[in-house]
Amino acid sequence: MTEKKVYDSSQIKDAKKLADVLISVKGESRPVFALMVESMLIGAELAEKGIARTA
Structure with a gap:
């Protein structure tokens, strides 16, 4: 649910x-x-969850 x-x-x-x-x-x-803003928000959310990786 x-x-x-x-x-x-x-x-x-x-x-x-x-x-x-x-x-x-x-x-x-x-x-x-709008696409740029959405990408930035997704990146911030991933970083907050600790999923983002450094290159």
């Missing part, structure tokens, strides 16, 4: 800031920027 995630107010504020930044990027650049 999937656990329901609960977010605190600072996480909600950070998510709103990120959404505002994504919206501010115009035109054809938005998908590339």
